[in-house]
Amino acid sequence: MSIFQKVKKNVGSLMLIIVFSKLIGMFRDVVLANCFGTSNVSDAYLIAISVPTLIFYFIGHSLSTAYIPMYNKIKSTKGETKAHDYTNIIISIAMVICTIIVIILLISPDFMVKLFAAGFDDATTNIASYYIRVSAFSLYFMTLVNVYGSYLQIYENFVVPAMVSVPRNIVIILSIIFAYYFGIEFLGWGILFAYVAEFIFLLPFVRRSGYKFKIKINIKDEEVIETFRIITPILIGVSVGQINKIIDKSLASILIIGGVSALSYASIINNAVQEVLVTGIITILFASCSELVAQGKHLEVKKKLSNTIDTMICLLIPASIGVIFLAEPIVKVILGRGNFDGNSIALTMSALRCYTIGLVFLAIRDTIVKVFYAYKNTKITTIISTTAIGINIVFNIILSQIWGINGLALATSISAIFSCVTLYYFLRKKIGDFNLVNTLVVSIKSISCSVLMGLVVIFLFRIIETFSSTVIALIISVSIGILIYFILSVLFRVPLALNWVRKITKRI
Known part of the structure; x- marks a missing residue:
């Protein structure tokens, strides 16, 4: 079976798993919003859950990004046994680094809270500090799950790594319910046991593949040295991105009580759209491109990249327009119950619109x-990421003074637009043109179809809502909107829509 066929075979299953996982994740956020709204408890919890998660990106994300291409290289040149030894060394070193960070989190959680949320009062800081202490050890399990997930992806198992968020979210949901009825301290324990559940879920699949972990530290290994050479700029780039999030949350904590929660909820909804529609595509693209690059098939890389970008444009532009037009009912339907009142809805929907502007560029x-x-x-990615954070900080300061937390969300979108355009330019300069003209044509057609669709959808929604509930009005108008966009895309001869027509015609 060819690489393309293997990738194509995995996309469908992966997309279904991601949709299911995101539904569970959205339900988790609904439970949190219902129980704690945009309060100081939810602010403290969201900061506490962000600390190990953001720190994890410094280690886990950087490692996994360098790990996949390096493992493929070692496996193809020195064999699977040597590749397994390399995996053991990488994990062992990562565990040592995690231990150092865990000790810091246990000793000085107050400092971390003030770093992430300078505007918290003493009561909120104490709550967040307790959560950070309790959940610090989750860093070990996050890192292991990330490396093991990358290992399974190398062997074309994309579905299992995509499913790990399901047990994590189930545990978090239970902890939120326990915290609501029996005491808020359960929120902190929920963070820890959620990532333990991820690890327990993933471990049997890793063992079944034939890999067994053994402690092995060899910092002089040539592949490990090369890995850390690759990781260093990635680490800087990732750190820059996480600093961006820290600044957003810290400023939000100063601007208004519940600002951290409102930004987080808006970001979650925005990210859910991207993850459901494109995360599976990006995951498989990276794994396949790493293999194609190792084989020297650069024309196939460009073709695959061009098709992926065009697909994202066709999926995300109408989704973005839809979210912007229907932000209020979307937030109301997903989160608007319990302690999530009208003020919470207003804060979240405005931030959501501003985040959505940069959705396509971010993907x-x-x-x-x-x-x-x-x-x-x-x-190049490190330099551009560093520049983008500077741009984001400047716009954060300026726009937050004008539009509050909406300015913070808009600054994030502006930063994403800059990064996207600049990276596109430099990659095109490095590997040659990957069908820029076609991408621009697809973009113009998709924007035209999406705006027309959006106008019809908001008109339909307002009519249907007058004699029906918001949920039913939203479902009907969105469903009709998808059909309208598809029909318009066919009339405008958008390639993705025409491909679907050919497939449907062929089946019939």
Whole structure:
């Protein structure tokens, strides 16, 4: 079976798993919003859950990004046994680094809270500090799950790594319910046991593949040295991105009580759209491009990248327009119950609109970054990421003074647009043109179809809502909107829509 066929075979299953996982994740957020709304408890919890997660990106994300292409290289040149030894060394070193960070979190959680949320009062700081202490050990399990997930992806198992969020979210949901009825301290324990559940879920599949972990530290190993050479600029780039999130949350904590929660909820909804529609595509693209680059098939890399970007444009532009037009009912339907009152809805929907402006650019940026990583070229991505954080900080300060937390969300979108355009330019300069003209044509057609669809959808929604509930009005108008967009895309001769027509015609 060819690489393309293997990838194509995995996309359908992966997309279904991601949709299911995101539904569970959305239900988790609904439970949190229902129980604690946009309060100081939810602010403290969201900061506490962010600390190990963001720190994890410094280790786990950087390692996994360098790990996949390096493992493929070792396996093809020195065999699977040597590749397993390399995996053991990487994990062992990562565990040592995690231990150092865990000790810091246990000793000085108050400092971490003030770093992430400078505007918290003493009561909220104490709550967040307790959560951080309790959940600090989750860093070990996050890192192991990330490396093991990357290992399974190398062997074309994309479905299991995509499912790990299901047991995690189930545990978090239970902890939120326990915290609501029996005491807020359960929220902190929920963070820890959620990531333990991920690890327990993933471990049997890793063992079944034939890999067994053994402690092995060899910092002089040539592949490990090369890995850390690749990781260093990735680490800087990732750190820059996480600093961006820290600044957003810290400013939000100063601007208004519940600002951290409102930004987080808006970001969660925005990210859910991207993850459901494109995360599976990006995951498989990186794995396949890493293999294609190793085989020297650069024309196939460009073709696959061009098709991926065009697909994202066709999926995300109408989704973005839909979210912007229907932000209020979307937030109301998903979160608007219990302690999530009208003020919470207003804060969240405004931030959601501002985040959504950068949704397409964010997805394309992440895609291009993965291709750079497949080529083991991390210098350019680091420089651009560093510049983007500077732009984001400037716009954060300016726009937050004008529009509050909406300005913070808009600054994030502006930063994403800059990163996307700049990275596209430099990748095109490195590997040659990957059908820019066609991408621009697809973009113009998709925007035209999406705006027409959006106008019809908001008109239909307002009519249907007058004699029906918000949920039913939203479901009907969105369903009709999808059909309208598809019909318009066919009339405008958008390639993705025409491909679907050919498939449907062929089946009939």
